[in-house]
Amino acid sequence: MGLVTATAARDTSSNPFAQIRGYGALVRSGFRRYATYRQATVAGAATNTVFGFLRCYVMLAVAAGAGGVAAGYRGDQLATYVWFGQGLLAVVLLWGWSDLADRIRTGEVATDLLRPIHPVALYLATDLGRAGYATLFRLLPPVLVGLLVFDFYLPGRPGTWPLFALATLLAVVICFACRFLVNATAYWLLDIRGVTVAWALGSSVLGGLYFPLRFLPAPVAAALYLGTPFPSIIQIPLDVLVERDPAPVQVGLVGVQAVWAAVLLGACQVVQRRAERRLVIQGG
Amino acid sequence: MSTVIEMQGLRKEFTVRVRAGRLRRAKRTVAAVDGVDLAVPRGELLGYIGPNGAGKSTTLKMLTGILTPTAGTVRVCGLVPVPQRTRLARRIGVVFGQRSLLWWDLPLRDSFDLLRHIYRVPAAGHAARLRRCRSLLELDGLLDTPVRQLSLGQRMRGEITAALLHGPEVLFLDEPTIGLDVVSKQAVRGFLAELGAAGETTVVLTTHDLNDIEKLCRRLVVIDNGRVVHDGSLAQLHQRYGSTRQVVVDLDEPPAEPVTVPGARLVSTGSDGRRLTYALAGAEAGELVARLAGAGALRDLTVLEPAIEDVVTRLYTDR
Ligand SMILES: Nc1ncnc2c1ncn2[C@@H]1O[C@H](COP(=O)(O)OP(=O)(O)O)[C@@H](O)[C@H]1O
Ligand SMILES: [Mg+2]
Numbered sequence: 001m002g003l004v005t006a007t008a009a010r011d012t013s014s015n016p017f018a019q020i021r022g023y024g025a026l027v028r029s030g031f032r033r034y035a036t037y038r039q040a041t042v043a044g045a046a047t048n049t050v051f052g053f054l055r056c057y058v059m060l061a062v063a064a065g066a067g068g069v070a071a072g073y074r075g076d077q078l079a080t081y082v083w084f085g086q087g088l089l090a091v092v093l094l095w096g097w098s099d100l101a102d103r104i105r106t107g108e109v110a111t112d113l114l115r116p117i118h119p120v121a122l123y124l125a126t127d128l129g130r131a132g133y134a135t136l137f138r139l140l141p142p143v144l145v146g147l148l149v150f151d152f153y154l155p156g157r158p159g160t161w162p163l164f165a166l167a168t169l170l171a172v173v174i175c176f177a178c179r180f181l182v183n184a185t186a187y188w189l190l191d192i193r194g195v196t197v198a199w200a201l202g203s204s205v206l207g208g209l210y211f212p213l214r215f216l217p218a219p220v221a222a223a224l225y226l227g228t229p230f231p232s233i234i235q236i237p238l239d240v241l242v243e244r245d246p247a248p249v250q251v252g253l254v255g256v257q258a259v260w261a262a263v264l265l266g267a268c269q270v271v272q273r274r275a276e277r278r279l280v281i282q283g284g
Numbered sequence: 285m286s287t288v289i290e291m292q293g294l295r296k297e298f299t300v301r302v303r304a305g306r307l308r309r310a311k312r313t314v315a316a317v318d319g320v321d322l323a324v325p326r327g328e329l330l331g332y333i334g335p336n337g338a339g340k341s342t343t344l345k346m347l348t349g350i351l352t353p354t355a356g357t358v359r360v361c362g363l364v365p366v367p368q369r370t371r372l373a374r375r376i377g378v379v380f381g382q383r384s385l386l387w388w389d390l391p392l393r394d395s396f397d398l399l400r401h402i403y404r405v406p407a408a409g410h411a412a413r414l415r416r417c418r419s420l421l422e423l424d425g426l427l428d429t430p431v432r433q434l435s436l437g438q439r440m441r442g443e444i445t446a447a448l449l450h451g452p453e454v455l456f457l458d459e460p461t462i463g464l465d466v467v468s469k470q471a472v473r474g475f476l477a478e479l480g481a482a483g484e485t486t487v488v489l490t491t492h493d494l495n496d497i498e499k500l501c502r503r504l505v506v507i508d509n510g511r512v513v514h515d516g517s518l519a520q521l522h523q524r525y526g527s528t529r530q531v532v533v534d535l536d537e538p539p540a541e542p543v544t545v546p547g548a549r550l551v552s553t554g555s556d557g558r559r560l561t562y563a564l565a566g567a568e569a570g571e572l573v574a575r576l577a578g579a580g581a582l583r584d585l586t587v588l589e590p591a592i593e594d595v596v597t598r599l600y601t602d603r
Contacts, residue, residue, distance in 0.1 A: 018404040025401030033389045036430060111383050113350045116373040117402055280352045280366055283298065283345065 022117065023125045030129020044090060045141040052086040052142050056150060059211075071214040076153035077242040078212075083146030085209060085238055087139030091131050091168065092175035092233055094203050099123075100183035101192055110279060119276075120268045124176055131172040153242050160243060163254060167237040170257040175233045177264035178203070184268075187275040202228075208235025214244065225256060229264060232257040288454055288486045289324035289347065293356035296342050296510075316342040318510030319356070326453075329480035329487040331497030331504045331518075339510040340490035344458050347488070348378050361453055374403060377447030381459035384439065385446060386431045392442045393427040396449060403450035410449055417445040420475050437468025444475065454486045455479070461496050469496075476500055494518075494589045506595070521595060528563040533576050534584035535560070543579045545572045 034041070059078040063070040073081065089095075100123065103109040112119045146152065155161060182199045186192050204210060207230040213221045225231045236253045239245060245253070296317040304310035317339040324330050334340055345351035346358055349365030349372050358365055363372045378385065386395045400410045418424055421441040431439060440460060447455060457476075461469045477500055479485055491497060497504060497518070504521060506514040514521050522528070530551065538557030542550070547567030553560055562572055569587055576582060 015404070022401045022404055025398050029387065029390060029394065029398045032394060033387065036389050108383055110345070110350050111378075111380065111385050113369060114348060114373055114378050114385065115402060116370050118370075280350060283296075283342070283351050 023121065026117075026122065026125035027129040027132070030126035030131075031133045032129075033126070034130045034133040041137050045138050048086040048090060048138070049142045049145050052083050052146055053149075055086070056082045056146065060150075071212060072244060073212060073214070073242065074153065076151045077244065079146065079150040080153045080242050081212060081238045083143050083150070083152070084139070084241055085234055086142045086146075087135075088168065088171070088234055088237060089204075089209060090138035091134045092171050093127075093130065093134065093179070094175065094207070094209070094233070095200055097179045098183060098196075100180060101186040104183070104186040113276065113279070120180070120265070120272050123180060124173070124265075127176045128172065135168075155241060155243055157243060157247060159247070160240065160250070163250060164237060164241045167240045167254050167257060170254065170261050171233050171237050173261045174229050174257065174264055175203075177261070177268050178229060178233075180268045181264070181271060184271045184275060187278060203230055203233060206230035207233045208238065212238075214239075225253075229260045232260045286326050287323045288326045288361060289322070289488070290359045291320050291322045291343075291347075291356065292358075294320040294322075294343070294346065294353055294358055295355040296339075296346060296351065297354045315510050317346070317353075317507075320507070320510070320512055322505060322512065322515075324486060324488065326486055327483040328503060329476070329501050330489065331501035332488055332490045332507070333492065333494070333497060333504060334490075334507040335492055338492075338507045340492075340507065341458055342510075343507070344378075344456050344488070344490060348372070348376060348456055374450065375453050377450070377452035377455045379440075379443045379447045379455070379457045379460050381440070381457075381462040384431065384443065386439070386442055388432045389430055391428045391430050392423065392434075392445075395431065395442070395446060399446055399449050405450045409451055413449050413451060414445065417448060417475075420478060421445060421471060435465075435468075437464045437471075440464060440468060441471060441475075444472065448479075448485075452485065454488065457487065457489045459491055460489070461491065461493060473500060494595075498589065522590070528565050528590060529569065530588040530590075531562045531564060531569055531572055532586040532588065533560050533562075533573070533582060534558060535576070535579070536581040536583055539576070539579040541579075543572075543575050545575055548572045 056079055059070075059082055060075055063073065063075045063078055068075065070078070100109070103112070112122065115122060155164070178199065182192070182195050185195050189195070206213070206224055206228060213224055213231055213235050216224070221231075225236075236257055239253060240250050243250070294317055295315060297313050297315050299311055299313055301309045302312050320343060332340055332343065342351065346353050347360055347365060349360075349369035352366050360372060361375045363375075365372055386392070387398065390398070396414060400407065418427075421444065423441060423445060426434060426438050426442065429438075431442065434442065444457075444460065447457075461472055464472065473496060476487065476489065480487060480500060489497060489501065502517060504514065504516065504518050505512055506521065514524070516524075531548070534555070535558050539560075543560075544550075545562075545567050548562045548564050548571075551561045551563050560576070564572070573582070573585060
């Protein structure tokens with residue numbers, strides 16, 4: 001047998017099952033890549049748990065001060081909101097992703113173009129695997145700790161858990177797309193720290209991490225929900241989970257997320273195409 | 285024999301900003317690749333050499349579809365690289381000495397497995413190619429180590445394997461031995477020799493180290509300042525430009541009488557006459573060494589290849 005057999009005739013690229021298996025392998029690889037950083041996982045989960053206590057006590061004090069219900073949330077709903085939020089922020093990976101920007105800076109990003117797979121799909125599939133890992137090791141630990149100490153609200157409607165799972169998946173996609181876009185500014189800017197800070201601030205304050213956006217006047221909250229992707233990342237999945245609204249509104253909120261996910265992935269595609277054109281013309 | 289790679293009048297210009305005066309910056313255009321015509325038949329192992337900044341990497345980037353030529357035409361496996369990049373990616377393998385195509389935080393084994401899915405190649409062929417690479421490149425002890433923990437030499441053996449697992453028709457290697465230790469360099473060269481001998485894969489190897497291609501490539505393309513200055517064998521190159529290999533010998537005692545071989549010239553004598561340096565201009569190194577060994581006990585021996593920079597400098601001064 002020869003050393004390497006050229007296989008020009010073979011072409012399984014149009015086989016949809018092979019394609020799905022390809023993406024599945026990328027998702028699994030994302031999971032395994034993050035699984036190699038055990039210490040970071042433990043440290044992150046511990047930090048989020050500590051902050052969970054702080055935020056939960058503050059929220060409960062606010063609810064007590066407001067006579068038991070604050071902005072439409074009861075105390076047990078706020079406890080659930082806070083603790084799942086502490087885990088969710090690691091699942092969507094709100095902060096601290098600069099893989100793409102780093103690769104752009106070093107020029108390594110040119111090698112992404114040598115893979116027979118679309119770069120946005122490549123990064124997204126990997127990120128879904130990472131999110132799967134984070135669900136097991138970053139979301140569950142703080143939630144279990146919170147569950148032992150606080151009185152949690154658990155969903156009563158049968159459809160809420162699957163809807164929450166879908167909302168979380170969409171939140172991961174939306175957050176990924178935002179991070180991808182923030183990182184991609186490195187194609188045009190030498191220093192993206194300003195963009196990164198704006199993103200960190202916008203996503204956490206306007207995303208509903210520090211306080212539920214329902215504390216804001218209704219028109220302001222509505223403008224944020226529809227006009228920015230931020231509430232779709234943390235606020236919406238948590239509102240779905242604690243059943244803040246009637247079932248039709250619950251579903252409608254997930255619909256808003258779906259629209260944002262589509263819009264942002266489209267934007268990633270456009271930005272990637274521009275960046276590729278720039279790369280292949282100017283050299284990386 | 286069919287042609288796998290074809291370049292005609294290939295040219296790439298970069299616009300660079302240079303300081304002109306205290307505040308003013310002027311734009312200047314530099315041609316990194318300046319009109320290259322080249323055809324590579326299937327199965328050839330081509331050495332594409334030249335000093336740093338000659339335009340080797342730029343050529344390879346255009347051949348692999350990650351850089352658009354300013355002018356000229358390129359075809360690789362019958363495809364136009366940039367617009368047909370994704371299709372081409374399935375049919376070529378690429379190794380960049382200074383960049384990694386592996387996943388930093390995955391063990392090699394996982395990277396290889398992932399590549400099988402990304403390239404969607406049948407498991408049997410993939411496994412067979414991996415087996416061959418594992419034994420020839422001695423990967424067995426490394427498969428479970430994350431790439432970030434591998435030494436440069438170990439990583440490079442992994443990179444070459446990764447580039448071959450989907451059975452590419454063409455393998456491009458950009459300075460694969462740069463910065464490697466001697467053992468890894470030997471492993472890489474040995475592997476490429478075997479790959480070349482099998483003759484199924486077309487290989488384009490860029491390097492600025494003549495030792496890489498000496499025994500590997502029958503055909504050598506030398507470029508300098510983006511232009512092809514030589515296209516032929518290494519022997520032809522030396523013959524044409526009179527560049528010489530040097531033999532340095534250390535003897536126990538200075539030879540009783542001068543050792544002379546036709547075609548070898550004594551360049552210098554040192555260490556009280558015990559270290560002799562000869563320039564080879566036509567003579568075989570073996571012939572000279574045999575004569576020297578006859579003249580006294582031989583303690584040490586080094587053969588110095590002419591640096592490619594010297595060869596290229598000569599090419600220019602001779603014009
Ligand atoms: N993206 C770029 N922008 C401007 N100049 C570049 C760029 N890439 C390469 N060059 C220039 O083109 C020339 C050839 O570079 P390169 O192909 O990397 O050389 P080699 O690989 O032979 O060392 C060099 O002078 C280099 O500075
Ligand atoms: Mg180079």
